Amino acid sequence: MPDGRVRLPANEFRSLSPARVHAAAVAGRALGWRWLPVGLLALGIALRVLAIVRIPVASDAAEYAVLGRSLLEGRGMWLPWGEYWDLAVWTPGPSHHYPPVYPLYLAPYLAAFGFDPIAVQTAALVAGLLLLGVYFRATVSLFGRDKALWFTALLALDPVLIATTGTGYAENLVTLLFVVTVAAILKSLKEPKWILVAGLAAGIAYLTKSSVGPFFLIAGLAGFAWRFKFVRWAVFKDRWYLAAIGVFGTLAGGWALRNLALFWDGTAGNLLVAWQTSAWFSRATSPAFANLGDYLWILAVRLPFFIALFLLVAGPFWREIRRLPLLRDEEASALGLAVGLTYVLAWLISGALWVVERSAVFWADLTRYVVFANPVVWWMAAKGGDPATPTFRRRFAVAAAALLVVNAAAFLTPVGGVFQAYGELRERAQPGDVVALDHLSKYEAAIHLAGTGVELEPYSPATTADYIVSSNVTRQYAGYDLVDIYRGGNGTAVMPEFGAALWSRGK
Helix, strand or coil, rough: CCCCCCCCCCHHHCCCCCCHHHHHHHHHHHHHHHHHHHHHHHHHHHHHHHHHHHCCCCCHHHHHHHHHHHHCCCCCEEEEECCCCCCCCCCEECCCCCCCCCHHHHHHHHHHHHHHHHHHHHHHHHHHHHHHHHHHHHHHHHCCCHHHHHHHHHHHHCHHHHHHHHHCCCCCHHHHHHHHHHHHHHHHHHCCHHHHHHHHHHHHHCCCCCCCCCHHHHHHHHHHHHHHHHHHHHHHHHHHHHHHHHHHHHHHHHHHHEEEEEEECCCCCHHHHCCCCHHHHHHHHHHHHCCCHHHHHHHHHHHHHHHHHHHHHHHHHHHHHHHHCCCCHHHHHHHHHHHHHHHHHHHHHHHHHHHHHCCCCCCHHHHHHHHHHHHHHHHHHHHHHCCHHHHHHHHHHHHHHHHHHHHHHHHHHCHHHHHHHHHHHHCCCCCCCCCECCCHHHHHHHHHHCCCCEEEEEECCCCCCCEEEECCCCCCCEEEEEEEECCCCCCCCCCCCCEEEEEEEEE
C-alpha cells in the first residue's frame, strides 16, 4: 500500500467469529487502560515539582538543613542556637532530637546549592524519584511487572509524599528505606541472606527520623514474635536473622552511646532519657502517662481518624486485602504486621506528643506518621489483586481519584501566614538589620531569610531589633509600628493557621 498500512481483505474480515472480534476489542481496551498508570505516574512527578514552587520549606526540614550545614563545616550534629523548642534562650549545643542520616543526605545538596530552601527541596525530590524507582523494581520482583506499574502510579500520587517534597521533610527517604526493609524481609523468606539487607535498611531508617523512643521495642518484639510463630525455636539457630539483629543493634546502639556520652548526667533516672534519639519525645512520654486521662482521651478521639487514613489507601482494594491469609501465610502476615505496627505506633506516639504540645486534634500533619506504610498496603492489594480484570481497574480508578482529591485540597490550602511575613522581610530588610522572633521557629526563619544579611535573635522586652516577627497576632509592641498581619491555613482542627504579625521599629 502507498501509505504503508496493511488492510485486511473484506472477505477475511467477514470470516472473523464474534468471539475473536470481542477478544480483539477487549485487548484494545486493555491496551488503552495501560496508558492510565503511565499518565498518572507522570502526573505524580509533575506534582512533586509543583510542590517545590507552591509549598514552602517548614520547620523540621530547616533544622535538618542547619545540621547538614554543620556537618559540612566539620562541627558534627551541632545546633548554633540550640534545640527548636528553646524559643527564648538560644544556647548552642549538639542535637538531641534529630538523628544523623537525613542531615548527611542533605549535605551534598547544601554544598551544591548553599543554605537555601531549594537545596532541601531538591534533596526531597530526588529521594522521591528514587523511591518510585526502587518501589517499581521491588514490586516487579515480588508480584510481577504488570502489578508494579499500577501500584507505582498510586505511590506517585501519594499526597503526603508530594507535599513533603515541598516542605523538604524526610518522609520520602524514610519511605524508601521502609520499602527496602519490607521487600528484603519478603525476599528473605526464600533467600535468608536478604534479612541482612532488611536489618541494615531498618537501622538506617531508625537513624533518619526521630520520635520513636522506647516504642521501637514494641516493633522489635512484634517482629520477633512473627518470626517465632512460623519457625519456632529454629529462629535462634538462624545465623542470618541473628546477624540482621546485630546490624540493626549496632547502628541503633552506636547512636545511643553517642547520646549517653553527650547527655547523660550519671544518674539512673536520666539514663532512660539520655540514650534516646529525641529528648523532646522522652520529655513527652512521662507527662503522657502522668496525665493518663488526657492520653486516653486523645487516643480515643484520634482512633477513627487513623482508621480513616488507613481506609483512604486500603478502602478501594478492601476485598483483595481482607482475603489475604494473614494468620497462615508468612508473606501476607509480614505485610500485615508492617502496616499494623506503623498505624498502632503512630497512634500511640502522636497521642503522647499531643499531651505536651496540644496541637490540632486532627492535624493533617499526622499523615506523616503513617505515610511510609502506604506502599506496603498497596503490596497487600497487589498480592490479592489482578490488574487484568475490569473490577481491579475500576477500583484502581477510585483509589487514584481519591488521592487526586486530597492532592487538590493540599495545594488549595493557603500557605501559612508566617511565610508571607518572611517574604515581606526579604523585601524590606537591609543587611545588618536585626530581626527578633517571638515564639517562632528560629531555623525556619533562618533558611527563609538566608542571603538577606539580617541577624536573628530571640525576642525580649528589652529588644532594640529593627523588626519583630510574632506568632501572636494580637500582641502589641511599644515603640514598634505594625507592618501587617499575615494569616494562613484555616485555623481548624485539621490545619493550624500559622499566622504571624510583622512589626518595624518606629522612627
